[in-house]
Amino acid sequence: MEFRETSQIELKSELNDSVKKEILAFANTNGGKIYIGVDDHGNVIGLKNAQQDLESISNMIRDSIRPDISMHTSATIIEAEQKEIIVIEVSKGTKRPYHLSSKGLRPSGVFVRHGITSSPASEEAIRQMIIDSDGNTFEKTRCLKQDLSFEYAKNVFQEKGLPFKEAQYRTLGMADEDGYFTNLGLLLSDQCEHSIKCAIYQGTSKLEFRDRKEFHGSILKQLAEAYEYINLQNKVESTFEGLSRVEIPDYPYFAIRESLINAVVHRDYSFGGSILVHVFEDRIEIVSIGGLVLGLTQKDIFLGVSESRNRNLANCFYRLKLIESYGTGIQRIKESYRSFRVDPEFHISDNAFVVVLPNTRYKKDLKSNEEKVLEIIGRKERVARRELEKELGLSKSSVTIILNKLLDEGFIVQKGNARNTVYQLVKGSF
Structure with missing residues (x-):
């Protein structure tokens, strides 16, 4: 018998730890055979204690490789040139990627076969093997990170009187049948890699920031902190109806809450971008990655038809009573604006879902900032830049731009210098 x-086909002169790597490489690629007791040149050396080595191989496969690969391997003692050698037959596994239990789903623990060598798999190759084995549903596929903690999620579940232990991980879909954390587990974990970014702008455009913040950690934590942050911008006006005091916020609380929850639950997490929240003086825009689920139309969702992209995540939110019923979110956002003269807007593209919540108390001023500046200067005869900043509620840079434009157009003149600079109307210009 010739060995090459x-x-x-892999040849090993003796049994050692490198055999694990070869078993993994064959299981993760197209299968193969490992002959132990034959050197690299095909010379039969034989094994001094083949039976003991056979038992060691069995323990190695059982204890060092995950997931369980025993059904895809067999090891037997054969005779070649009147010497005992061992042949390990490995078929391509159905739960790839197989890996060293001590290393996890990292390149250092996952091997593939290239020609006559076995080498570490790239992260992209590992992801592709997971998709091939688990399907392309993001929340159900095995997570590359397995060292996860759930302190925040645990507290949330316990506050709701719900158990949250290892027994519940599989029930919720956070772990698969082999005990691996799924991407849903990653989303709920303290190590979640996605985020929510909030930005507050001066005025009604994105020209100038007032504040910005990014939220990390479990998506449950991000949701709570982002909602609190947005509500800090939600001004409340108090009025009286008879003897009762009535508080009217800029934005209905339910609309903010539901829009944010929908963005978290229904976004496409296979993309790495963040959920974006833009807060303007006249509106809030919440941008979620991922358009409608395949098969649904905009008309369908307005009618209350529900098909979640992340079913297990939606079920977790339902158990936590963050979602009260499926398919009613958009309708209830619209209903929360029923008593106002403005309506929320929904803009949907192939890869994004945008909810626009109008400020219920925003009064649009038809006068431009240039007209306001001319009016103030005309009323006061001469005005310093700082006075304009204060009266208009604009920044130094914004007022400077307006003043320079009016100077260039000949509407005003500048007098004095440095701190004594003031602006006056050109006679007959306004």
């Missing part, structure tokens, strides 16, 4: 290394 090929893409599906």
Whole structure:
């Protein structure tokens, strides 16, 4: 019998730890055979204690490789040139990527076969093997990170009187049948890689920031902190109806809450971008990555038809009573504006879903900032820049731009210098 290394045959002169790597490489690629007791040149050396080595191989496969690969391997003692050697037959596994239990789903623990060598798999190759084995549903596929903690999620579940232990991980879909954390587990974990970004702008455009913040950690934590942050911008006006005091916020609380929850639950997490929240003086825009689920139309969702992209995540939110019923979110956002003269807007593209919540108390001023500046200067005869900043509620840079434009157009003149600079109307210009 002639022995020669090929893409599906590996030769080993003795049993050692490197055999694990070869078993993994064959299981993760196209299968193959490992002959132990034959050197690299095909010379039969034989094994001094083949039976003991056979038992060691069995323990190695059982204890060092995950997931369980025993059904895809077999090891037997054969005779070659009147010497005992061992042949390990490995078929391509159905739960790839197989890995060293001590290393996890990292390149250092996952190997593939290239020609006659076995080498670490790239992260992209590992992801592709997971998709091939688990399907392309993001929340159900095994997570590359397995060292996860759930302190925040645990507290939330316990506050709701719900158990949250290892027994519940599989029930919720956070772990698969082999005990691996799924991407849903990653989303709920303290190590979640996605985020929510909030930005507050001066005025009604994105020209100038007033504040910005990014929220990390479990998506449950991000949701709570983002909602609190947005509500700090939600001014409340108090009025009286008879003897009762009535508080009217800029934005209905339910509309903010529901829009944010919908963005978290229904976004496409296979993309790495963040959920974006833009807060303007006249509106809030919440941008979620991922358009409608395949098969649904905009008309369908307005009628209350529900098909979640992340079913297990939606179920977790339902158990936590963050979602009260499926398919009613958009309708209830619209209903929360029923008593106002403005309506929320929904803009949907192939890869994004945008909810626009109008400020219920915003009064649009038809006068431009240039007209306001001319009016103030005309009323006061001469005005310093700082007075304009204070009266208009604009920044130094914004007022400077307006003044320079009016100077260039000949509407005003500048007098004095440095701190004594003032602006006056050109006679007959306004």
